[in-house]
Amino acid sequence: MSTEETSGTGDGSEYKSTTKTDKKTGTVKNTEAASAAVTVVDPRLLVREQGLAGYIGEFKRKLKAGDLGSLPVVLGLLIIWGIFTRLNSNFLTAGNFSDMSVAMVGTGMIAVGIVFVLLLGEIDLSVGSVSGVAGAAFAVLSVTHGMNEVLALVLAILTGTVAGAIHGFIFARIGVPAFAVTLAGLLFWQGFMLQILGSNGTINLDSEGLVAKLTSHYFSDVAAAYGLAIVVTVGYFLLAFSDNRRREAAGVPSRPLNEIIVRTVLLAVLAFTVAIVFNQYKGLPLAVVIFLAVLVVTDFVLRRTAYGRKVFALGGSVEASRRAGINVELVRISVFAVAGTFAAIGGLFVASKIASANQGAGTGEFLMNVIAAAVIGGTSLFGGRGRTWDALLGVMVIVSIQYGLALEGIASPVQYMITGGVLLATVVIDAVTRKTQKTAGRA
Amino acid sequence: MSATPVLALRGVSKRFGAVQALTDVELEVRAGEVVALVGDNGAGKSTLVKTIAGVHPIDEGVIEWNGETVQINRPHDAQNLGIATVYQDLALCDNIDVVGNLYLGRELRKRGVLDEVEMERRSRELLDTLSIRIPSVRIPIASLSGGQRQVVAIARSMLGEPKLVILDEPTAALGVEQTAQVLDLVERLRERGHAVILISHNMADVKAVADKVAVLRLGRNNGIFEVKSTSQEEIISAITGATENAVTRRAARTNGEAGK
Numbered sequence: 098m099s100t101e102e103t104s105g106t107g108d109g110s111e112y113k114s115t116t117k118t119d120k121k122t123g124t125v126k127n128t129e130a131a132s133a134a135v136t137v138v139d140p141r142l143l144v145r146e147q148g149l150a151g152y153i154g155e156f157k158r159k160l161k162a163g164d165l166g167s168l169p170v171v172l173g174l175l176i177i178w179g180i181f182t183r184l185n186s187n188f189l190t191a192g193n194f195s196d197m198s199v200a201m202v203g204t205g206m207i208a209v210g211i212v213f214v215l216l217l218g219e220i221d222l223s224v225g226s227v228s229g230v231a232g233a234a235f236a237v238l239s240v241t242h243g244m245n246e247v248l249a250l251v252l253a254i255l256t257g258t259v260a261g262a263i264h265g266f267i268f269a270r271i272g273v274p275a276f277a278v279t280l281a282g283l284l285f286w287q288g289f290m291l292q293i294l295g296s297n298g299t300i301n302l303d304s305e306g307l308v309a310k311l312t313s314h315y316f317s318d319v320a321a322a323y324g325l326a327i328v329v330t331v332g333y334f335l336l337a338f339s340d341n342r343r344r345e346a347a348g349v350p351s352r353p354l355n356e357i358i359v360r361t362v363l364l365a366v367l368a369f370t371v372a373i374v375f376n377q378y379k380g381l382p383l384a385v386v387i388f389l390a391v392l393v394v395t396d397f398v399l400r401r402t403a404y405g406r407k408v409f410a411l412g413g414s415v416e417a418s419r420r421a422g423i424n425v426e427l428v429r430i431s432v433f434a435v436a437g438t439f440a441a442i443g444g445l446f447v448a449s450k451i452a453s454a455n456q457g458a459g460t461g462e463f464l465m466n467v468i469a470a471a472v473i474g475g476t477s478l479f480g481g482r483g484r485t486w487d488a489l490l491g492v493m494v495i496v497s498i499q500y501g502l503a504l505e506g507i508a509s510p511v512q513y514m515i516t517g518g519v520l521l522a523t524v525v526i527d528a529v530t531r532k533t534q535k536t537a538g539r540a
Numbered sequence: 541m542s543a544t545p546v547l548a549l550r551g552v553s554k555r556f557g558a559v560q561a562l563t564d565v566e567l568e569v570r571a572g573e574v575v576a577l578v579g580d581n582g583a584g585k586s587t588l589v590k591t592i593a594g595v596h597p598i599d600e601g602v603i604e605w606n607g608e609t610v611q612i613n614r615p616h617d618a619q620n621l622g623i624a625t626v627y628q629d630l631a632l633c634d635n636i637d638v639v640g641n642l643y644l645g646r647e648l649r650k651r652g653v654l655d656e657v658e659m660e661r662r663s664r665e666l667l668d669t670l671s672i673r674i675p676s677v678r679i680p681i682a683s684l685s686g687g688q689r690q691v692v693a694i695a696r697s698m699l700g701e702p703k704l705v706i707l708d709e710p711t712a713a714l715g716v717e718q719t720a721q722v723l724d725l726v727e728r729l730r731e732r733g734h735a736v737i738l739i740s741h742n743m744a745d746v747k748a749v750a751d752k753v754a755v756l757r758l759g760r761n762n763g764i765f766e767v768k769s770t771s772q773e774e775i776i777s778a779i780t781g782a783t784e785n786a787v788t789r790r791a792a793r794t795n796g797e798a799g800k
Binding site for chain 1: 615616627631632633634635636640644645646647649652653654656657658660661664678
């Protein structure tokens, strides 16, 4: 390429010189350039300093970029606990804590499904009604028709799966906005529940039955809670450690061993504190064990499997996902089916808590609490950002407010207003962090 | 340069209802060759690229791949042949990190679980061989500049080891520095023996990296030029369809003013 030919205008001439040298130097020199590129550190590279300064630096950078993670909700939770403990000394007791833990499982399960839907950037308004249907379906099948409890349980959960899949199908294949589909679902499934409950309106569950046991069973042996804490801690350490070994072997950046140890110790402190609290009361609640297992499994599915990656991709850009060969419709339908399934599971826990299926199940503020739990936990309403652990944090906030106010004898109007205020604060944080992340190029 | 073109279009026509978008278009691309596809808005560049990529099947004509006639009816057909298309609007997910985006839709798995370590290792390797420098492979795409996103999108197309890479206006929205990065990358693709079709409105880019320029005008071929032996004015007159046009008039006017 001669100089005459490259005579251009404006910005053109600037980079032509680069290409010219490239052409002259040819392939051999280019390999040199390539190897140099690896060793020479680009000043923009994100290099973390060693030691404590590095962590503080990274933390500051994340904070600046609006990458707050779970920080706001954890702080909020501590503040709420602080206030209620000051108001009423009964709040921070083992008994209250244990009761709250069991009470939050129903809402939390449904919120896990909502996190899936929110990751797509969609909404499911029908989960409350679907949860009611599941409870009613179980009660009708097992109590009225005397069906085997396990079979009734499975069928009740499948009801939710089918309901969710129907919403997903209408949304994904026919293209009706998810908001409208699930709003219709909200009404339809509520009517369906009232229909199958019949004229009585309430069906009491066998208090020694399978579903009732879900929330009433406690592993009273102290070894259970401590054992679980040990399993969690050791499991975390081994996973992190082996992952790190693999990363080192492959030559990609890995965490220093110190960091893993610090994280494991923090987790151990948390796990054993919770275990001690449970053991001071009735022991380790079965409901909490199931909820934790669900959180671990769903978190794993979302972050470590190809399916989870697809869900996140759809929340980021539908067009990009489609071009990457992802079956957009199938993923959408499956996510709504997941939401329906967890709604049904949650509905069974709610029915278990009151040992009956009644007409009020899944109605009123229940749906709002579920969505609020997912959002308060830190799942973005804009899609593509969130974890199922958010559901745990969010539901802890909501249940703490409910129990705290109930201890004070404050009526539900005030409770609604406070929960509404917390939700508003959360979505404001979500919107603001999103803005900050946009300006910091991290949205 | 091999004798048989990797891709050859013979007499390709495409009609959308009453609009004849392409008429008897011929195009050849060989391995290790960069062919620039230029033309004014509505000349049929995008349509031509979409027929090759399988988005719009052709109505008439023949598409030859390594000398053999092939049918490209779906995007999947094109991908299976070894055609990778990098579209103007990028097609990356902002919320997923660089590694995740590179492997989106073809994640490496180990016993059903994402093999993040291997994906990260290979991503670094790929980016190194292409001399692409980005702050970290573990930051979301949203943190990258426009040029960095474009090179990631191009690198992503390289994962399938394609024989032909189609770049749809890769430098359209980029600054000087980023444009240079992308053009460098185009040259590296050529050195690695890929055939490249580059759509561009920017004559400077075309002159900088292309070997041949194929001009489309109103859906027809309007000349295929060797870049080395063709002046920019000739290409522009082929694009606009006349030697006398707004560009030459302006050039004459400014030259005249300079002479005064």
